[in-house]
Amino acid sequence: MSTNSTTHPTWLIAWMEAKEISLWGAADLRNFSTPSDQAGNRFPIAISFVIPMNPIIMDSIHKGPNQAYADEYTRVNKHINELSTTLSVEIKSRGFQSLPLAASVRSDPVNIKGDFPHKTAATRAGLGWIGRHCQLITRPFGSWVRLGTVFTDIEIPCGPPVKKNFCGSCMSCVEACPAKALKGSEWYPGLAREEILDVQACDQWKKEHYFQYHKGHNCGICSAVCPYGQRLLKKLR
Ligand code: SF4
Numbered sequence: 114m115s116t117n118s119t120t121h122p123t124w125l126i127a128w129m130e131a132k133e134i135s136l137w138g139a140a141d142l143r144n145f146s147t148p149s150d151q152a153g154n155r156f157p158i159a160i161s162f163v164i165p166m167n168p169i170i171m172d173s174i175h176k177g178p179n180q181a182y183a184d185e186y187t188r189v190n191k192h193i194n195e196l197s198t199t200l201s202v203e204i205k206s207r208g209f210q211s212l213p214l215a216a217s218v219r220s221d222p223v224n225i226k227g228d229f230p231h232k233t234a235a236t237r238a239g240l241g242w243i244g245r246h247c248q249l250i251t252r253p254f255g256s257w258v259r260l261g262t263v264f265t266d267i268e269i270p271c272g273p274p275v276k277k278n279f280c281g282s283c284m285s286c287v288e289a290c291p292a293k294a295l296k297g298s299e300w301y302p303g304l305a306r307e308e309i310l311d312v313q314a315c316d317q318w319k320k321e322h323y324f325q326y327h328k329g330h331n332c333g334i335c336s337a338v339c340p341y342g343q344r345l346l347k348k349l350r
């Protein structure tokens with residue numbers, strides 16, 4: 114296959130518009146280890162898309178998660194899984210291979226990660242960068258988003274990948290994290306997650322303090338305080 118095409122297929126643009134997805138793109142993942150489907154197919158490309166969270170709810174979790182946030186997390190993940198499955202079917206109907214990545218599944222509970230990082234696909238697709246809180250930050254929605262990823266072999270223009278972070282001198286998330294799990298590192302492509310986040314400390318804090326929300330899967334304090342999300346509120350007020 115090649116990625117020499119210079120525009121996205123008209124049907125894909127129309128599909129995104131119909132689903133009201135305003136931020137999406139494609140990532141060239143040829144140098145990454147992507148998951149394979151049941152037939153053993155591996156995929157060089159991922160379509161990455163962003164679904165915003167409710168900013169009022171995100172602003173309500175400065176001191177820790179609440180039920181409204183847990184419900185919003187469930188709602189958005191369900192929506193993403195439905196979109197990813199539908200898009201994958203659509204791609205296959207056009208003669209290509211496709212595999213949707215689940216919105217939030219820890220297939221590796223020991224290392225606390227899934228089959229592939231959604232945020233790697235998103236940065237490679239040019240949708241944003243990784244902040245000091247180890248999450249994707251987008252220009253339109255900050256990090257108050259969740260991500261969908263659909264692997265494919267469809268010919269589609271990719272990227273350009275985002276190559277730097279725009280956190281500047283801000284340390285708000287690092288200072289707000291109750292688990293002291295954020296290391297204050299400035300992200301660049303290829304920087305290991307462990308250099309940014311002590312994932313075990315984060316996970317342990319969530320399990321010990323917020324177990325009532327998806328068995329300790331939710332926190333969100335570091336995202337709530339991020340100025341790239343907070344500025345959304347100014348537009349609402
Ligand atoms: S999710 Fe919570 S515990 Fe984990 S890094 Fe963010 S603020 Fe810290």
Ligand code: SF4
Binds near residue numbers: 244246339340341
């Ligand atoms: S709170 Fe500040 S340092 Fe943390 S991710 Fe947002 S901009 Fe970056």
